[in-house]
Amino acid sequence: MKRSLLKSLVGGIALGLALPAGAALADDSIYVPLFTYRTGPFAGSGTPIADGMHDYLAMLNARDGGIGGVKLVVDECETGYDTKKGLECYDSVKPKNPVLVNPWSTGITLSLIPKAAVDKIPILSMAYGLSASAKGDVFPWVFNPPATYWDGLSEILKSAGGGSIEGLKGKTVGYLYFDAGFGKEPIPLFQTLAKEIGFSLKLYPVAAADMQNQSSKWLDIRRDKPDLLVMYGWGAMNPTAIKEAVKAEFPMDKFISIWWPNDADVAAAGDGAKGFRELNWHATGANFPALADIQKLVIGTGQSQTPKDEVGSVLYNRGVYNSVLIAEAIARAQAITGKKAVTGEDVRRGLENLDLDAARFKALGLENFAGPLKTTCLDHNSHSATFVQQWDGAKWVKASDPIGPDTARVRPLLDEAAANYAQKNAWPVRSEVCDNK
Amino acid sequence: MDLLHAVFVDPVAQMISAPDLLAQTVWEGFVAGVLYALIALGFVLIYKASGVFNFAQGIMMVFAALTLVGLAEKGVPAWIALGLTIAVMYGLAVGVERLVLRPLVNQPDIILLMATLGVTYFLIGFGELVFGGNPKSMITKELFLPSGAINLALFGGRVQLQKLDIAAAAIAIVMVAGLAVFFQKTRIGRALRAVADDHQAALSVGVSLDQIWVIVWFTAGVVALATGIFWGARSDVSFALQVVSLKALPVLILGGLTSVPGAIVGGLIIGVGEKLGEFYWGPLLGGGIESWLAYIIALVFLLFRPQGLFGEKIIERI
CATH class of the missing domain: 3.40.50.2300 (Response regulator)
Structure with a gap:
C-alpha cells in the first residue's frame, strides 16, 4: 500500500x-x-x-x-x-x-x-x-x-410489500439514514407514501459525528420494533449499523439497504450478518x-x-x-x-x-x-x-428478480x-x- | 399542555412501563461514558502535567489502534504487535517532547494548542500514508477480548450486556485505579503532580520537566491505545473514530480539565445523560439530539460550577 x-x-x-x-x-x-x-x-x-x-x-x-x-x-x-x-x-x-x-x-x-x-x-x-x-x-x-434514490426506495418497499407497496399497509417502517443531503433525499417520498398507503414511518437519523456511536438509534429501533428497517448509510455508518443490528439481534430478513454497503462493511460484522440484504443493479x-x-x-x-x-x-x-x-x-x-x-x-x-x-x-x-x-x-x-442481493457470509447472492420502480407513484412526485x-x-x-x- | 405532557409525563411513563429498556439505555450510556472518560483522561493527563490542551488526543487513539491492526495485518503476532504499538506510542511521546514541546517552552498556551493541532494533522496524513484510508477490523479474537452477550431477564423483559462492553468497563476501572496509584504512590507520580502544581518549583527541586512530559504523553498514548481497541472493536478502526473523541470536550467542561475523577464522573454523566436524552426526549425534537445534548448538559452544570465538577477553583489577584 x-x-x-x-x-x-x-x-x-x-x-x-x-x-x-x-x-x-x-x-x-x-x-x-x-x-x-x-x-x-x-x-x-x-x-x-x-x-x-x-x-x-x-x-x-x-x-x-x-x-x-x-x-x-x-x-x-x-x-x-x-x-x-x-x-x-x-x-x-x-x-x-x-x-x-x-x-x-x-x-x-x-x-x-x-x-x-x-x-x-x-x-x-x-x-x-x-x-x-x-x-x-x-x-x-x-x-x-x-x-x-426515490426509485430505490419504491423498489425496496415493493419488495418488502410482496410486490406492491400496498402490502405495507398498517406496518411500521423504520428509516435509518445518514443525516445529510444524501440520507434526507428520499424522506419526502417516504412521508408521502406513508400517508398514502397507511404505514407508520419512524425516522432514525445518524449524525456524521455519531456514525460509529449508534447505540441510541438501536435502542429506538428495539423500542419501535419496525416490521421493516430501511438503511441509507455511507462510510463508517454502514459497517457500524450492520454490527449494531447483529448485536441487537435484529432480524436480517427485516433489514435492507439502498445500494451502498460494500463487501467489507458486511464481512466486518461476522457470521451474524448472514442474510443482510441490499439493492444492486450490477454484478x-x-x-x-x-x-x-x-x-x-x-x-x-x-x-x-x-x-x-x-x-x-x-x-x-x-x-x-x-x-x-x-x-x-x-x-x-x-x-x-x-x-x-x-x-x-x-x-x-x-x-x-x-x-x-x-x-x-x-x-x-x-x-x-x-x-x-x-x-x-x-x-x-x-x-x-434493480434487484435484491443477500450476503451469505462470504459473498453476495442474487435474491430476487429485477424490481422496477413504482413509476405510477414516483413519477408525479418527481415531476x-x-x-x-x-x-x-x-x-x-x-x-x-x-x-x- | 400537550407539550408539558410530552416533556414531563410521557418519558417517565415510558420508563415505568418498560424498565428493561430504561436499564438497557442506562447500560449503553454507562459503556459510552466509560469510553468518553478514557478519552477525556488522556486530555487531563497532559493538561495536568504540561498545561497543554492536547487537541491530538483523538487522532492518537486512531493512530494507536491503526498501528496495532496494521502490524497484525503484516503478520506480527497480536501480543507482539501490542508491545510494538506501545513502543511506537513511546516514540511518539519522545518525538512530541523533542520536536514540539521543548522548542516551545514558555510560549503562550495558544501556541501550544496550535502545535497540538499540527500534531493532529501530521498524524492524520502520516497514518493515511502508512496504513491507507480504508477501515480495518480490530483484532479482538487475537487479543482474547470476549464476544457475544449476556442476556439478563430483568423487569419482565431483557437487558443485554455485551461481553466486550463489560471488558471495556473493567479495563477502564483497572486503568484508572492504576493511574491513581501511579500518581499518589510512586516517585514519578509525585514528580508529575509537582510539575502540575508549579513548573518552576518542581524544576528547583530537581524534577526533570522533559522526562515528565515524555512520561505523561506516553501514558496518554497508552490510554489512547486502550480506548482505540475498544471503540475499534465496537465498530471498526477508521479515521472517523477521531470525531468520537470530540465527545470528550463536554466531559472535560463538566469534569474539569485537571481532574482525573472529574474525567471519569463527567464521562459517565455525559454518556448516560445523552443516551437517556436521545431515547426519551429525542423523538420530540425529531431525533439526532445526542450530538449536541452533551454540550447542553455540560453547560447547565457550568452554570452552577464554572470550574467543572472537580476542577480547581482558580483565584487570581487582580
Whole structure:
C-alpha cells in the first residue's frame, strides 16, 4: 500500500507538472477528472469506488489507446466527501476543460447543479444526488442513471410489500439514514407514501459525528420494533449499523439497504450478518473479460492502487460501472459530433443518448454485468430495474428478480419536485440541443 | 399542555412501563461514558502535567489502534504487535517532547494548542500514508477480548450486556485505579503532580520537566491505545473514530480539565445523560439530539460550577 501510494504521489506530481494551472488540455486528449475520497471518515466507501473508476479508464488507455483513438487524461481530486473541498476541486479542474464531473457526493452535486449549465460541464451523479434531476427537460446538464434514490426506495418497499407497496399497509417502517443531503433525499417520498398507503414511518437519523456511536438509534429501533428497517448509510455508518443490528439481534430478513454497503462493511460484522440484504443493479465478482483486462493491463503493471482482492466487490464494480458510463458518453459524443477530442457540451449530448443493451455490454467485455440502460433528452436516468442481493457470509447472492420502480407513484412526485426546484431557483427553460426527439 | 405532557409525563411513563429498556439505555450510556472518560483522561493527563490542551488526543487513539491492526495485518503476532504499538506510542511521546514541546517552552498556551493541532494533522496524513484510508477490523479474537452477550431477564423483559462492553468497563476501572496509584504512590507520580502544581518549583527541586512530559504523553498514548481497541472493536478502526473523541470536550467542561475523577464522573454523566436524552426526549425534537445534548448538559452544570465538577477553583489577584 505504501509503495503504491508513493507511486501515485509521483504520478500525481508528474500529472501536475504536465497540466499547468489554467492551461487547457491539448486537442489530442480528453480530460476526465474524478472527484474521489481515499482519506477521512468516508474512505471505506470512497476508496473502492475510486479504484474502480480509475482502473477502467486506465485500462481503456492501455488496451485501446483511449476512446476513439484519443487518450484520456484521468485526474483524481480528493474531496474527503466534504462539500467545501468538492467545490475547490471543481474550481481547480474547471480551467482544464473537463468533459464532465463526477461529484460522488449528494452535497457536492446539489452545489454544482446551478453551475453546470453556466460552465457547460455536465454532472454525472450515478444513482445519487437530486432525484428530480432525472428530468432532462428541466435539468439538461445533470444525469443520475440508472436509478434515483426515490426509485430505490419504491423498489425496496415493493419488495418488502410482496410486490406492491400496498402490502405495507398498517406496518411500521423504520428509516435509518445518514443525516445529510444524501440520507434526507428520499424522506419526502417516504412521508408521502406513508400517508398514502397507511404505514407508520419512524425516522432514525445518524449524525456524521455519531456514525460509529449508534447505540441510541438501536435502542429506538428495539423500542419501535419496525416490521421493516430501511438503511441509507455511507462510510463508517454502514459497517457500524450492520454490527449494531447483529448485536441487537435484529432480524436480517427485516433489514435492507439502498445500494451502498460494500463487501467489507458486511464481512466486518461476522457470521451474524448472514442474510443482510441490499439493492444492486450490477454484478459482483471479477469473472468478466473487461475486469480481466484491468487486472492484466492496469493492476498487473503497477498502474493502480487497487488491492487484488478488491476487484469484484460491490463498490469496486460500482466504480467500474461509473466509468463505463463515462466512456460510453464520450464515445456517443464522438459519434454524434464527428469530433475526436470532444468537449463538455458534446459529452452532455452523449450522456443524453446512452444505450447500453445486452449486446453492448457483451461488446464491452461485460456480458450480463448489468441490465439495460437508455437515456433520452427527457429521461436522464433510465429508471432501470434493480434487484435484491443477500450476503451469505462470504459473498453476495442474487435474491430476487429485477424490481422496477413504482413509476405510477414516483413519477408525479418527481415531476412536482422538479417543478418546485425550477420555480424556487428561477430556473432557465431548456434551450440545449436534443438528438433523440 | 400537550407539550408539558410530552416533556414531563410521557418519558417517565415510558420508563415505568418498560424498565428493561430504561436499564438497557442506562447500560449503553454507562459503556459510552466509560469510553468518553478514557478519552477525556488522556486530555487531563497532559493538561495536568504540561498545561497543554492536547487537541491530538483523538487522532492518537486512531493512530494507536491503526498501528496495532496494521502490524497484525503484516503478520506480527497480536501480543507482539501490542508491545510494538506501545513502543511506537513511546516514540511518539519522545518525538512530541523533542520536536514540539521543548522548542516551545514558555510560549503562550495558544501556541501550544496550535502545535497540538499540527500534531493532529501530521498524524492524520502520516497514518493515511502508512496504513491507507480504508477501515480495518480490530483484532479482538487475537487479543482474547470476549464476544457475544449476556442476556439478563430483568423487569419482565431483557437487558443485554455485551461481553466486550463489560471488558471495556473493567479495563477502564483497572486503568484508572492504576493511574491513581501511579500518581499518589510512586516517585514519578509525585514528580508529575509537582510539575502540575508549579513548573518552576518542581524544576528547583530537581524534577526533570522533559522526562515528565515524555512520561505523561506516553501514558496518554497508552490510554489512547486502550480506548482505540475498544471503540475499534465496537465498530471498526477508521479515521472517523477521531470525531468520537470530540465527545470528550463536554466531559472535560463538566469534569474539569485537571481532574482525573472529574474525567471519569463527567464521562459517565455525559454518556448516560445523552443516551437517556436521545431515547426519551429525542423523538420530540425529531431525533439526532445526542450530538449536541452533551454540550447542553455540560453547560447547565457550568452554570452552577464554572470550574467543572472537580476542577480547581482558580483565584487570581487582580
